[in-house]
Amino acid sequence: MKSSKPPFRQSSSFRIRLWTASLLILIMLLALLSRLVDLDVLHYNKFRTLAHNNHVALVPVAPPRGDIVDDHGAILAENRPTFAVEITPDQVQGLQATLDRLQKLIRLDHHDLQRFHDRLAGRPGFDPVILKADLSQSEVAAIAVRSWQLPGVRVVAVLHRYYPYGALFSHVVGYVGPITATDLRDFHARSYLGRNYIGKTGLERFYERQLRGTVGYQIKDINAAGLQVGTLRSQAPLAGDRLVTHLRLRVQKAAAKALQGKGYRGAVVAMNPHTGAVLAMVTSPGFDANWFVDGISTPHWKTLLDDPGRPLMNRADNGLYPPGSCAKPFFSLQALQDNVISPGYHTFCGGNFQLGGHTYWDWNRSGFGNTGLTKALAWSVDVFYYKLAVKMGISLQDKALWRFGFGRRPAIDLPGGAAGLVPTSRWKQSHLHTPWYTGDSVILGIGQGYLLVTPLQLARAVSTLANGGFLVQPRIGKTMVNPLSGEKISLPLSAPVNLHVSAPALHAVHLGMEACVNSGTCRSVSIPGISIAGKTGTAQIPVGHKNGRTIYNNDSLFIGWAPVHHPKIAVAVVVEYGGHNAWQALPVARAVIRAYLQPGRKGKSVQSTEKLAKRGQAPYSSQLPQGRKVLSTLALPKFTKP
Numbered sequence: 001m002k003s004s005k006p007p008f009r010q011s012s013s014f015r016i017r018l019w020t021a022s023l024l025i026l027i028m029l030l031a032l033l034s035r036l037v038d039l040d041v042l043h044y045n046k047f048r049t050l051a052h053n054n055h056v057a058l059v060p061v062a063p064p065r066g067d068i069v070d071d072h073g074a075i076l077a078e079n080r081p082t083f084a085v086e087i088t089p090d091q092v093q094g095l096q097a098t099l100d101r102l103q104k105l106i107r108l109d110h111h112d113l114q115r116f117h118d119r120l121a122g123r124p125g126f127d128p129v130i131l132k133a134d135l136s137q138s139e140v141a142a143i144a145v146r147s148w149q150l151p152g153v154r155v156v157a158v159l160h161r162y163y164p165y166g167a168l169f170s171h172v173v174g175y176v177g178p179i180t181a182t183d184l185r186d187f188h189a190r191s192y193l194g195r196n197y198i199g200k201t202g203l204e205r206f207y208e209r210q211l212r213g214t215v216g217y218q219i220k221d222i223n224a225a226g227l228q229v230g231t232l233r234s235q236a237p238l239a240g241d242r243l244v245t246h247l248r249l250r251v252q253k254a255a256a257k258a259l260q261g262k263g264y265r266g267a268v269v270a271m272n273p274h275t276g277a278v279l280a281m282v283t284s285p286g287f288d289a290n291w292f293v294d295g296i297s298t299p300h301w302k303t304l305l306d307d308p309g310r311p312l313m314n315r316a317d318n319g320l321y322p323p324g325s326c327a328k329p330f331f332s333l334q335a336l337q338d339n340v341i342s343p344g345y346h347t348f349c350g351g352n353f354q355l356g357g358h359t360y361w362d363w364n365r366s367g368f369g370n371t372g373l374t375k376a377l378a379w380s381v382d383v384f385y386y387k388l389a390v391k392m393g394i395s396l397q398d399k400a401l402w403r404f405g406f407g408r409r410p411a412i413d414l415p416g417g418a419a420g421l422v423p424t425s426r427w428k429q430s431h432l433h434t435p436w437y438t439g440d441s442v443i444l445g446i447g448q449g450y451l452l453v454t455p456l457q458l459a460r461a462v463s464t465l466a467n468g469g470f471l472v473q474p475r476i477g478k479t480m481v482n483p484l485s486g487e488k489i490s491l492p493l494s495a496p497v498n499l500h501v502s503a504p505a506l507h508a509v510h511l512g513m514e515a516c517v518n519s520g521t522c523r524s525v526s527i528p529g530i531s532i533a534g535k536t537g538t539a540q541i542p543v544g545h546k547n548g549r550t551i552y553n554n555d556s557l558f559i560g561w562a563p564v565h566h567p568k569i570a571v572a573v574v575v576e577y578g579g580h581n582a583w584q585a586l587p588v589a590r591a592v593i594r595a596y597l598q599p600g601r602k603g604k605s606v607q608s609t610e611k612l613a614k615r616g617q618a619p620y621s622s623q624l625p626q627g628r629k630v631l632s633t634l635a636l637p638k639f640t641k642p
Helices: 007-042 044-053 095-103 110-120 137-144 202-206 249-262 298-306 324-337 373-379 382-403 425-432 438-444 455-467 503-518 585-597 607-614
Strands: 056-061 075-087 129-132 153-162 176-178 197-199 216-222 228-235 242-245 266-271 278-284 346-349 352-355 358-361 369-372 477-481 488-490 533-546 549-562 569-575
Touching (some): 007 044, 110 176, 324 373, 324 455, 324 503, 324 533, 324 549, 352 382, 358 438, 369 373, 373 503, 382 438, 455 549, 533 585, 549 585, 569 585
Antiparallel strands (some): 075 129, 075 153, 242 477, 266 278, 346 369, 533 549
């Protein structure tokens, strides 16, 4: 039976079906082709990595961080083993869900979670990140038995940075902390794969590249459940170098006990005057460096911020103080060197000095009579230095200060640090918009006014007096030791700069500073069997106003060295609000010098000295010329135009 449709209609219907089928096939082919292009061209690296990670995992292995030790091998910073839980972001099935599940297994507070997210910032997703360290045994067990339910989460044994002496070396050794994106701006991010910590302050920061070591890796074979079943290949990490320092534990302890133990605010710096090797560097108050290793907690951070003593500040290298009478030896030496005065120069010193209608008082208002350089240094005669300042003028005063390293930050192996301030005529005009007056020089002559220095600068400057006129460059690090080969690489000390100080000028200053300890204002720092040269300083600091008058407090300072003729240690001490006559700084310096030169020997108590000073009697007041007494206060005159 023949079809009722005409032949041309049958042909047209067939062609429509054919074109429709062809179009569908073409669309499917294009979809398949586009998917192939997407997989094999546009996102090849992504899917290749995903396919690879279905059976292998690259695990960075952090190296042990190098220890930091003192000159005799005492550990100042080390690594201690502990357990931690870490998360590899690329391997988890929902990061927030994983964190929620872990919160049910271990103790995680807001601080732990915030620290974890901070660590994630700026790091690749395949790099494991510590969630919490120092896990208890029960926490380790809780995660281990559920590891099959927690892909991307594992418990690992890690080396935890530890500071055995807590606050004792917190400012000089510094501390490590969790790596942040900000840290990685200064270091190559690849060098920190698998690492948890980076040096934040102190030696930990300055020697970060030597201490950190080299990251290793393991290529792990994993099953479909994400569990590791073997190691395909590995490269062991290389441990960081051990840093041996010039620091001496017993000297640091003695300085801290004398300073921190009495609740004083201030700083101590002790160094070898010939080489600049730093023997001790103490800031009070301090803080426990261990608080920062895993990221400081909110309560600890608030404690430090609320402390009026500002424990986070490294006063030794960043604290700015007027040097007071500790500046007098340097002005004396420059005046002798430039023939402004001779070693035999004498002048009458009453209780005050008149200039331009203004009276500048001596600390001893009864005066000292006829005074030469030795007596002026021994008794810190202000009138002598008022007159000397007028003779020198600001240009020569500035020359003296710049010459001995003030106004420039010493090139020490610590990050940061302050340069201080050496005032000049140009500085005053540009900052205060007033000219430099002779009265400004008078005040500068006793180390007051605009002059600001750091304890580190004072220690370096007095080292120059001790070693015969060579400006040393301070250095804390001594040697880097390779942990595998034992090879020692010395950290070279910079060559001292010869200031070409004349021998007669230096001898004259030495006599005055020696007399200061033997019979003058430094007498209570003396130690039987040890010859010491030194100089006290009292710097007035404005602390407020009352009844239209400025209220001042006194910082106590001391600089000196020992033994006098064969110097082995130079010391600078600053005690904030330490009272008049430097009575608080002297026992601190005494303890430091004794700890270095007479280790193991107990000195007689200085409590009687402190009791006298607290009652308003200076420990050396009995040595003043008859009929003269020490004043408990000193009014700092205002700068006036002569």
